[in-house]
Amino acid sequence: MNELIVKNGFVFDPLQGIKGDRMDIGIKDGKFVETSALGNPKVIDAAGKTVMAGGVDIHSHVVGPKVNVGRLFRPEDKLFKSPLKRGNRMEMGFSVPSTFKTGYDYARMGYVFVNEAAMPPLHSPHVHEEIRDTPIIDNAAMPVFGNNWFTLEYLKNNEIENNAAYTAWLLRATRGFAIKVVNPGGTEAWGWGLNCESIHDPVPYFDITPAKIVTGLIETNEHLGLPHSVHLHCNNLGNPGNYTDTLDSLKLAEGYTAKNNFGREQVLHITHIQFDSYGGDSWRTFESKAEEIMDYVNAHDNITVDIGQVTLDETTTMTADGPFEHSLRGLNNLKWANTDVELETAAGVVPYVYSPNIRVCTIQWAVGLELALFAKDPMRTFISTDHPNAGPFFRYPRVIKWLMSREARDTTMKTFKWLERTIDATSIDGIDRELTLYEIAQMTRAGPAKALGISNTYGGLVPGMDANVAIYALNPEDMPSDPEMIEKAFSQCAYLIKDGVVAVQNGEVVAEPAKRTVWVDVKVPDNAQVQRDIYEHFLRHYSVGVENYKLFDEHVHNPRAIEVDATQ
Amino acid sequence: MKTVTLTLAKSPELYIEGQNITPDQFAGKKAAEIASLDVWEGKLKGPLGNYFTVEGDGGATAGETKIVLRGDCTRVKRIGQQMTAGEIVVEGNADMYIGGWMKGGKIHVKGNVDSFCGIGMEGGELIIDGDAGHHLGSSPRGEWRGMQGGLIRVAGNAGNDTATFINGGTIIIGGDADIHISTHGEGGTVIVKGDAKGRVGGQMVKGNIYVYGTIENPLPGFKLVGEVEQEVDGETARFAHHIGDLGERHPVSKGKTVYANLYTRI
């Protein structure tokens, strides 16, 4: 019997509404149990410490081809920037860490589940190879659909059932988790060097608008009843004045309600919305529209967002938004990698330096924090850095510090070269709100787990769930006066228990419990037309055979399938 | 200024990596402490004293510390890497990365050096009496912010890939240079007093190159725009002035396009 009891900690579990009560948490055979069910457990003393469920990251680029291009083409991201080995394997890289460093660093922060933000379906074997080599944390990966030729053709003809059957097929073929949409239509247009800059720009040849792609995919998603909702990276991302396009995209969800058995309430998740919340008509007049965006989000329960906080680091941008990366390389003239993926998607990668000396960068920093601080419902607004796009994920503790401390924000702002202009272009200086530990728990585990439809397993401390516990050296009754201590506590958790095994102690990895690959297995009625379409496209247009495209079972590492029956 | 003399007593079977041989590391240390600093030979990490005899103590600061290396250091890498102040004299040859990522101070090598010397240099002086290998004053792999400042002076010849991605500072080569000078350069000055083989200033955005001898294969992207008289390295001479690389992007400053300049001596 493998039994543990976490004693006397201040427990924060938004899934149960527990707000810092001093209580004990029982663990038996990798699951939470009532403490009364324990025999002779090993005791972990959490007195004077904060106890939360293991962290859940809804959006992070950690595994797969474009992440790996970011590693490969940036040797300078390793030079004098990698820590010395202290775990089982070397830990190389800064903005795009190696798989080993990724797993260890997430564990050190108390995270247990990370949702890979974009999987090009053709490259799914690569994604799963990297998942195998990312220790400790459980991973899911979202295949991209928003520029997929099957999807475009079905949705153009309003064939939701066919699109649903194809979606189910692709989720199984790639062992994917959810429907990811990146610059719908725009990335297909990029195949010709073009883009769709608004949701009403038709896609060349396919003659469908981004708006119709998004609503069609929402309908597909709710038709199938998938755990997660459509996960959208908006059109016209990153450009001044794009907040109106973002509001247009948000409004696409109006009239739709979530249909699923997983407790999810939203029909649309907008990711790294910081990049979509800009006013102004040029870089010169660039300003924050975070308040306008959050007013809409706060008023609409069927939407969730993650912030995509700029951390003011030198980092590596990478996205399936091919035309965006192309325009970025025109701005900073740095090296540019791009891969267009047949029938499916594209991806670009460009290094980027977010400098406190550059006005646009410091405004972006303020926009991200404003979004989180304007949020009325922390169960629908999540912390992310769109790793590594706005900054590396291991800066989450710093983001938490900024959100929990006005003083910490002020200290950072004092380093800005264009402080006055940053204040003028944003509302950050007028915000005194400081988030509580409970709200942080909502934004980093309970909320993301609920939005991903996995809150029956992750993100809470309810008996029966996976026994994932993060313990931080923070006493809610005696919070440190120095905000740096908040960052330190969240960077190096006192303990991480993963599946009932102590994986991290005092910020160091001490064990590597088995990690899992989480995917969604959907049963749909037989669909002869979709089968024929798949056969035709693979015969004529793909460069690999369909039997080699579908992931072999032996290449899925320790799978955990979430089953969905959509045959009714 | 206090002097620490290292004399190579035991040649390595392979190569020694001596990134700890800097005034910064030696400062404030007694001879015995210096002898216990780490050097590497492959995967073996051992004290410097296993290979060198150490005489003299370090000064109070790097700026007050001078290091003299005696014996054949042909198989010693990374001398003076990342140094910020002080002085190093290598009496004979040295291997790779001499003065790499150097920020200040002075290194004088009386013999030849191998490749990657002065890479990523930010300041200070690197003087080579003999020849230098490839990638002299170049940027490390993938780094677009190459040499930022400082002076590299090589009396003899240099290999290929001198000053890739140079951003600032000056490199003076007394002899000939092999292919690729200031490729991707965005600043700085390279002076070749002998001949250059070719690909001079390819993909160059900004910066200056002087070639006193001939360029065997000039690039089509450079255009002759006139003649100028200039003082270079203490002497005045007439040069043909070319601008380029016309195939590359160029910034516009105050309404005028800024090109890289290539001057060939008339």
Add this chain to the structure above:
Amino acid sequence: MVKKIENVGCPFCGVCCDDLVVTVSDDGKKILEVENACVIGSTVFHRAMSERHTLPRLRQPDGTYKEISYDEAIDYAARVLHNAKKPLIYGFGSTNCEGMAAAAKVAEKAGAVIDNCASICHGSSFLAIFDNGYPSCTLGEVKNRADVIVYWGANPAHAHPRHMSRYSIFPRGFFTGKGHTGRKIVVIDPRHTDTAQMADIHLQVKQGHDYDLFNAFRTVARGHDIPAEVAGVKREDIIEVVDIMKKARFGTIFYGMGLCHSDGRNHNVDIAISLTRDLNDFTKWTIMAMRGHYNITGPGVVWSWQYGFPYCLDLTKRDIAHMNPGETSSVDLAMREEVDAFFNVGTDAAAHFPIEPVKRLRKHPWITVDPHPNMATEISDLHIPVGIVGVEVPGIVYRMDNVPVQYRNVIDPPEGVPSDEELFERIYERLCELEAEDAAKAPAKAVPEGIRAGE
């Protein structure tokens, strides 16, 4: 009854054809027929059954080989790695990614340098990618969209026999229904190759002057004048080709050893990438390296996710990886006599390296891991035979466009012969034991609390 196995991947070149049909005998031990493969690919399968050893062979004092057990060979190999100051593990042109990952684990444990065949092949492409990026695409994109194809310093007619028919010149794709007749083909090569025969335009660049010609292309693309002749090519021909490139709907530059192995090497690729960047201001252009072996792209991918570097990884510091081709590249290490043991894995360094580095490596222990005897096994101290990936061992390989392809096995390896992955896992275990023996002799050190998985 014979068995027909379909959708078989071909373990020959970087084209990674995955449509082979292999017929094997009733007992599953003999390969009878290979359909759809080119003649070289077919040979890989047929050769599987000849010249095989089923036990490792150790060199004897009299110069002959003697068969030993796998346990003995693994112990020998682990000791060589353990005792050397700076062992070099090189090769991996012809194995699967699982084997490469296991070998890296061994290299990290042993404190070795690990490098792959790109070091003497497309490594210069990596250097260019480090400096300038890589605007590329998958091969299906070329098939479905490309109306202009440039082969620069590449001769697929010989080196990648099915490249032109599967992906580039001939296939009819989604937007390219006319196939060959709808595409313009430009070949730039000093030689009039069989590929140049297929071209609409062949520019005969002066050998070693590709950089100058690219520079002229870029200068013309930006609207500037160039000399009447550059690199042996006339101005009007350059202007014509640049015009074709700017007017393309979708173009791809495929380049090969002509760029990677002539003067300037990485810079030729670097400026080709710059040209591709420039052309994307006008229309859509992509560039792709014609990678040689079927999975030579693999080690670059695997080691990048494990360490952030695709090749020339110096892991000898044990706590941090270092890469700098020119220093940590195999031939340079050998020429400078910087290594003191050599592991040749799934390649033939004795045949591919220049003779001088081979002689210098030969002064130290040399171990070859390969299914077949080759020149390297003939000069090795130890030859460890393994199963043939793509024939006897399944696994993931990466095509020249970085697309992963799942390979199958059609027959089993000879009894008792491990895969590369199994072999390296066993060497790893033995290395751990040797380290533990050393640690037992040395004074006890503090160990952190807790247990590490996998040890």
